Amino acid sequence: MRSETAPVTLASIQAPVHGGLEAVQRELRRMIQSDFGLIAEVNSHLLHMQGKMFRPTLVLLANEATTPVEEARVASLAAVIELVHLATLVHDDSVDHSVLRRGMPTINALFSHQTSVIMGDYLYSRAVIELVRLNDLEPLRVLSRVTNEMTIGEMRQLLAHEPLNFSEEEYDLLIRAKTATLISAACEVGALRASAAEREAARRFGEYLGMAFQVVDDLLDYTEPEAVTGKPSGSDLREHKVTLPLIYALPRLDSPSRQEITELWNTPEPDDRQIAGVIGVVERAGGLTYARERASQLAELAEAELEALRPCSARDGLRAAIPYVLERRR
Amino acid sequence: MRSETAPVTLASIQAPVHGGLEAVQRELRRMIQSDFGLIAEVNSHLLHMQGKMFRPTLVLLANEATTPVEEARVASLAAVIELVHLATLVHDDSVDHSVLRRGMPTINALFSHQTSVIMGDYLYSRAVIELVRLNDLEPLRVLSRVTNEMTIGEMRQLLAHEPLNFSEEEYDLLIRAKTATLISAACEVGALRASAAEREAARRFGEYLGMAFQVVDDLLDYTEPEAVTGKPSGSDLREHKVTLPLIYALPRLDSPSRQEITELWNTPEPDDRQIAGVIGVVERAGGLTYARERASQLAELAEAELEALRPCSARDGLRAAIPYVLERRR
Numbered sequence: 001m002r003s004e005t006a007p008v009t010l011a012s013i014q015a016p017v018h019g020g021l022e023a024v025q026r027e028l029r030r031m032i033q034s035d036f037g038l039i040a041e042v043n044s045h046l047l048h049m050q051g052k053m054f055r056p057t058l059v060l061l062a063n064e065a066t067t068p069v070e071e072a073r074v075a076s077l078a079a080v081i082e083l084v085h086l087a088t089l090v091h092d093d094s095v096d097h098s099v100l101r102r103g104m105p106t107i108n109a110l111f112s113h114q115t116s117v118i119m120g121d122y123l124y125s126r127a128v129i130e131l132v133r134l135n136d137l138e139p140l141r142v143l144s145r146v147t148n149e150m151t152i153g154e155m156r157q158l159l160a161h162e163p164l165n166f167s168e169e170e171y172d173l174l175i176r177a178k179t180a181t182l183i184s185a186a187c188e189v190g191a192l193r194a195s196a197a198e199r200e201a202a203r204r205f206g207e208y209l210g211m212a213f214q215v216v217d218d219l220l221d222y223t224e225p226e227a228v229t230g231k232p233s234g235s236d237l238r239e240h241k242v243t244l245p246l247i248y249a250l251p252r253l254d255s256p257s258r259q260e261i262t263e264l265w266n267t268p269e270p271d272d273r274q275i276a277g278v279i280g281v282v283e284r285a286g287g288l289t290y291a292r293e294r295a296s297q298l299a300e301l302a303e304a305e306l307e308a309l310r311p312c313s314a315r316d317g318l319r320a321a322i323p324y325v326l327e328r329r330r
Numbered sequence: 331m332r333s334e335t336a337p338v339t340l341a342s343i344q345a346p347v348h349g350g351l352e353a354v355q356r357e358l359r360r361m362i363q364s365d366f367g368l369i370a371e372v373n374s375h376l377l378h379m380q381g382k383m384f385r386p387t388l389v390l391l392a393n394e395a396t397t398p399v400e401e402a403r404v405a406s407l408a409a410v411i412e413l414v415h416l417a418t419l420v421h422d423d424s425v426d427h428s429v430l431r432r433g434m435p436t437i438n439a440l441f442s443h444q445t446s447v448i449m450g451d452y453l454y455s456r457a458v459i460e461l462v463r464l465n466d467l468e469p470l471r472v473l474s475r476v477t478n479e480m481t482i483g484e485m486r487q488l489l490a491h492e493p494l495n496f497s498e499e500e501y502d503l504l505i506r507a508k509t510a511t512l513i514s515a516a517c518e519v520g521a522l523r524a525s526a527a528e529r530e531a532a533r534r535f536g537e538y539l540g541m542a543f544q545v546v547d548d549l550l551d552y553t554e555p556e557a558v559t560g561k562p563s564g565s566d567l568r569e570h571k572v573t574l575p576l577i578y579a580l581p582r583l584d585s586p587s588r589q590e591i592t593e594l595w596n597t598p599e600p601d602d603r604q605i606a607g608v609i610g611v612v613e614r615a616g617g618l619t620y621a622r623e624r625a626s627q628l629a630e631l632a633e634a635e636l637e638a639l640r641p642c643s644a645r646d647g648l649r650a651a652i653p654y655v656l657e658r659r660r
Contacts, residue, residue: 122482
């Protein structure tokens with residue numbers, strides 16, 4: 001793995017595809033443009049709360065690093081990936097009753113639960129329309145499989161509330177389905193015209209990177225304050241969601257510590273003191289260290305896949321995405 | 331229009347495509363088969379509460395009446411149409427917080443709101459996977475447009491709660507988007523290999539039939555008891571939904587009648603007496619008669635489109651679907 005240096009910024013990863021990303025932004029705006037008042041209003045809010053374009057960046061880099069297609073085409077593919085990402089965020093927030101995302105109110109909080117369900121469907125069907133426009137079944141094949149897997153991931157998430165019944169193996173299945181599939185799809189659709197070996201390497205790179213991404217996300221929920229992540233810290237514990245640090249810690253706890261966890265799980269709305277207590281318990285049992293090691297392990301697997309691609313600055317960009325994912329704090 | 335005879339049964343319309351419908355049922359079961367426990371459980375409930383296969387029947391009849399494709403292929407297309415229909419029902423019930431459909435508990439009532447949102451996404455993405463499998467962009471083009479229009483229809487529905495601000499023109503846009511698009515798509519995908527003129531006639535037939543279908547649905551909400559429709563009667567009024575009978579009646583009311591409606595609209599949970607009062611007001615103002623006439627008018631427009639197809643028993647089946655829609659009581 002890389003030695004200790006200054007943290008990798010997303011901007012530095014995005015530098016080689018900067019122009020491409022601007023085209024993606026334009027495409028995205030075109031795709032969700034609507035003359036129906038309520039939809040236009042929700043879309044404008046979505047564009048404001050929009051993230052870091054991490055997935056479109058991966059599409060552009062994977063495209064550059066393999067067999068590039070026309071600029072307009074890859075911009076559309078990357079915009080569709082972001083569109084599907086937005087659709088899933090809108091539905092996930094509605095399913096979780098989340099009120100904040102990236103420090104901004106969610107669609108369900110700002111509009112309504114109803115509007116969120118409909119808008120998610122709107123965005124997803126727009127994505128399919130745009131894929132049909134590209135006149136190629138291949139990206140549709142990838143994305144329909146992936147969006148279906150994501151729904152299974154969401155189902156698994158609903159079941160991930162019982163600490164004693166949720167194993168690390170099930171956690172892996174969950175994060176692969178929920179998060180890694182779309183990041184993997186971003187890399188794969190960027191490499192659709194590449195050789196089968198390159199395409200498969202890009203897909204697997206994205207899968208390992210995406211799993212690492214979610215492990216880090218789950219860690220940040222334990223370690224970072226709301227001011228940094230834009231959502232309340234400890235919110236997974238607050239919602240009684242079991243993630244990797246707790247899975248590791250649980251069989252290693254003494255009986256009083258285990259009791260603290262049982263109490264938190266039996267409290268419908270645990271307070272900050274309780275959350276902080278359990279975070280301490282998990283940390284002392286090595287849960288955070290273990291999750292960090294698992295993320296590094298996944299990062300190494302991701303890096304190894306890049307050997308199948310030719311050396312170039314876009315491949316360097318994909319490689320730099322690894323420490324970016326590991327070191328990010330939000 | 332046809333003269334007074336015994337009511338047309340769906341079974342008689344389905345007779346010419348009976349074998350085809352059995353293949354559609356098998357296809358549908360295959361498509362939603364899942365080894366994930368919760369999904370399998372929801373699917374089995376969906377198959378139990380499943381409807382009358384009206385839309386798949388239209389696919390099979392339109393196919394027979396134009397340029398038939400291989401049996402397995404049309405069965406898949408028809409099953410996908412039903413799958414999309416199921417996906418929209420699941421999300422609609424969740425958006426509306428409905429507890430009953432066809433006399434059975436809805437998915438949101440039986441499982442949870444969360445499960446409904448995720449299951450709708452699951453079913454819709456399964457439908458896209460199955461369309462990709464057919465290796466033809468054309469049905470995908472039709473269905474992605476239609477599912478997107480349906481979401482706009484659902485948005486319009488959210489706004490259809492202000493009697494003074496909801497015109498008949500907006501009602502038409504609403505029912506076209508919400509209901510007619512999918513019935514129209516059923517007819518169109520059945521005629522995908524037909525001439526452009528036949529395909530367009532099939533599409534428009536479905537659109538008029540679908541609009542008539544929704545007008546009748548909205549009428550039944552005024553006229554039929556729960557024992558017949560499987561959902562509480564007057565439930566649109568209860569939920570303050572404006573439909574055609576009320577739109578027609580409103581500008582024709584004297585001031586006390588208008589007052590009754592205002593009162594119902596100001597009551598968060600109106601009781602049966604209030605609902606019955608307003609139904610009486612709307613009926614006396616001619617709202618039900620007007621809606622019946624509008625349904626007949628749409629039926630005539632639908633029938634006229636059938637002239638573009640060659641005379642055959644499948645075309646007779648499509649024609650018989652018109653009185654079936656007009657005369658149905660649930």
